[in-house]
Amino acid sequence: MKTKYKEYRTLDLTRIGNDVQDYWKEHNTFEKSLELTKGKTPYIFYEGPPSANGIPGIHHVMARTIKDIFCRYKTMKGFYVSRKAGWDTHGLPIEIGVEKKLGITKEDIGKKISIEDYNKECRSEVMKYKDLWDDLTVKMGYWLDLDDPYITYSNKYIESVWYLLGKLHQKGLLYKGYTIQPYSPAAGTGLSTHELNQPGAYKTVKDNTVIAQFKVIRSEQSDFLFREMFGDVYFLAWTTTPWTLPSNTGLAVGKDITYQVIRTYNPYTFREQTMIMAKELVHQYLPEKNSQIELEDYNEGQKNIPYRIVGEYKGSDFENIRYEQLLPYAQPEEGDPFRVVIGDFVTTADGTGIVHIAPSFGADDFRVGRQYGLGSLTLVNKQGKFTEQMGEFAGRYVKVEYDENCVDKECPPVDIDIIVKLKHENKAFKSEKYEHSYPHCWRTDKPVLYYPLDSWFIRTTAYKDKMISLNNTINWKPESTGSGRFGNWLENLVDWNLSRSRFWGTPLPIWRTEDGMNEICIGSVLQLKNEIDKAVIAGLMKTNPLASFKEGDLTDGNYETFDLHRPFVDDIVLVSENGQPMQRETDLIDVWFDSGAVPYAQYHYPFDKSRSLESFFPADFIAEGVDQTRGWFFTLHAIAVMLFDSVSFKTCVSNGLVLDKAGNKMSKRLGNGVDPFETIKKFGPDATRWYLITNSQPWDNLKFDEGSITESQRKFFGTLYNTYAFFSLYANIDGFSYSEAELPLNERPEIDRWILSELNSLIMLVDESYADYEPTRAGRAIADFVDEHLSNWYVRLCRRRFWKGEYSADKVSAFQTLYTCLEALSRLMAPIAPFFAEQLFTDLNTVSGKKPADSVHLTEFPQAQPAMIDKGLEERMEMAQKISSMALSIRKKTNIRVRQPLSRILIPLLNETLKEQIEAVKNLILSEVNIKEIEYISDTEGILSKKIKPDFKKLGPKCGKDMKMIAEDMKDWNQAVIAEFEREKSYSKTYPNGNTYTFIQGDVEIQSDDLPGYNTASMGSLLVALDTMITPELKSEGIARELINRIQNLRKEKKFEVTDKIQVKIQSHPDMDEAVNQNFSYICSEILAQSFTLAEKLEGVEIDEIELTEIIKTNISIQKVD
């Protein structure tokens, strides 16, 4: 054990970070913390896997700090917190990275490069930055088991994923469906929503739109539209994609939308017609004044086209009315097309309130088309060209962007030609350019089509209600993420599209016969091996690639004898029960399924039976950025609910973004990203973490500003460091090592009891805040305590106790108290600032040996002792602080420096308890503000002027509308009225409006306004006055203090030790000598003078000149006594 507390020259948080990092490594502190808690209640945490093929940014430090805080806190609370690192290794970003690196496109895979080689590249590429990530993890102090991470591409991980998929299949939740998906004709591939959400995928484009006229067929159903014929009858429908019109098979209306029947003329052919559109939109196309023009007066080509509204119906009235096919190039093979249907998605936001339905090119269209059996037409091929059926348009690209020949030159879009044709055929009502945002393939930069494709889906909608009800049991931080963003997402749940037509990912383990009648979903390696054996027997496979896999052998070696990725699984052919070959469905699964499988797959569940499910599921806590709401949070939740009937996590903290100083999103493109390594190096890990956590709530976006880190560095860590430096300086001098028995509370002075009370209040608040996942509140409370209470009041007022006098009980009390505060602080702050806390704790503990632990992170979290909390005392001290502050402000106003003692401070008493409260802290106030006495003035003396103020909360409900008038009136109450009120304890007044109110005590607040003849200051109801008269005696004491101050400064200038004794000679000065004589012993004891003499004249090199006041200047000589 050491005998001296470590003393530092300066605060260097970067050095502390490095030192402590080494210390942990040397002492295996993290491992120890796990050993120590092994067998205790587990606190389950999942690390969301980062992808190691990207460089970590500052926002990762944010998310990981939050994770680390609660894991450390719970460890200190005695839980076993296992923290397994993990890597997300599959998926598009990796594939894209590889393609960029090799200079190939998706089409080249399998041609220029084999799938095998391509995947080999992916596998090596994916861990490109692993070392960088590990380095950041260590440097920022995120405790995580990096030695045994889960890796999503490992065979064991994939096996667990397959197990989950097998379970879903067993439950009938996997199906193959033909749906409308984003598709890039230019790239020849379907796109995931992930890809559509790449930045910049949605672009604002100008499209040619048209309102097409669909001619109603007269029948029993539609007859009501034909009463009094006026040309033909048309439904008007708007589209931004005229190329889908040939594939139209239906029209959708809103059930409750009101539509009007209008007689008018077609603006292109000038023919009479009757048309139908939503009432709300009529005036967007037909100016109201034109209804005044007689229909008969219309001349062809005339600008203002007359019209008459002749009927009004609900959308539901139109259901199943038939119309003529608009562009009859082809007929659907099945279904009953060309009818009006009801669609819940129809709005009157724009268009005509009637929606053209092409089931092949829109998801809504597809759904409603299937619901009504409209049939469908797909007159566009996968290259984005019209099919041969399309007559004069056959072979033309539906978007000119797809046409390689139109890259450099303008080509007429086919949309225009279709519109022209419609106009000629009396099938168009209006055509215009329209600007809207439309998704583009982020790789080819060309527009996406929605196109029918085959995909595998998870029937998440079957568990929608269960997911919603279980979501309600999750503790979301902030709550709005769960109820709002996540809740809404669940309300609008659609089936999960699992398919990705990719190469590097978990293969879908489904094998099917060609006719799709037989299929098998493989749920384990063993099952696959056995199925292959059957296929070998059936002669479909020559050998079994899994032959050397040994059942029940969980070693890595056994799992490295094969590869579950493409192309190897593609080569496997299985045999169905009726002896037919089954090929694997070539899709990969969505990588989000990989990450949603983390809880199970990280421990190779259920194959590895060394852990029970309960020991790692569900999680008590997870945390990620709010952008994961529909990503990881959802996939975790969905899998857990569907397969385990449980939540996956009980608490979820979602943090906001880290923006740059100006509030812009950080991006590589703008180059405004912040390098976390540089930040940590520059400011140290603790200041960085502290700043990220305390500057704003984690779920608010953070504007990252280095200046603010400097601030937390200086303001919080600097102050705390100073406090420790102060403590160590004097504790070392006095040899304090906390060897004395703990002094009982009642033997400690008021101020010690006060800071201990504040400390325990703080412990309570911080403990609650951490427990409530409110790290910002915890951090701010700690910082406030350090700054306001500990440093600027306790230490400031107690300085003398630490250095003055003998090693008395009072001194021991001071040391014990300050030590207790510092040590408790180290443990309170340990979760947020683990390095500094460690340094502080070990510096204290290696001398005192009070805790058996060699790390703050191995200690228990401080426990508040309610018995030490004295709210009355805290209030009293607050009052002392206020009074001192007011007294100092009066000194400032009157230009009387603090070193000049004053005789008295005057405080009017408004109630009985006030005096008691102040008396208890009187000495603190007096010494702090250098005043001799406090005098109380009771109001009977009549020298006090008072004012009265209504208590709005009380009087408001009572007086209602008169409140304002009363408040105004009370300002004018004179002293006599106030005195009467105080005497009688009630007062009635009738106001000009005739209302009478009786005010009683408590309805109002009475405050001292002023003390005539004195300088005063007030805060709330507290008034303080200062007697600024300076007697000769006070003046001489003031001079003595000035002298002491100058001598102390000289001691320091001369670099004397604080314990050195000195000999002083001073040159006599007429205005000073008396002050010296009167305060001789006081001066000597303050400056540790062994001798102090006045001399007539002092000269020489050892002489310093000092200035005590403007008029007192003299010479002095100070010498150290050896």
Next chain:
RNA sequence: AGUCCCGUAGCUCAGUUGGUUAGAGCACUACACUGAUAAUGUAGGGGUCGGCAGUUCAACUCUGCCCGGGACUACCA
């Protein structure tokens, strides 16, 4: 387009169940204090609490609409 978050001093942020002079720190200016000294205190300037309505005796606080920033989602005809 929908959903959610944010908008308070030049900057970063507090602001309790609505209660009447809206706070703190940084920065700036001046003055002090200091045996913690690259720390600290006091004072000062600086605000239409994003805007407009509404509810109320009373709105930074509650409601609605709008504006700005951001995120997520999206089938927008």
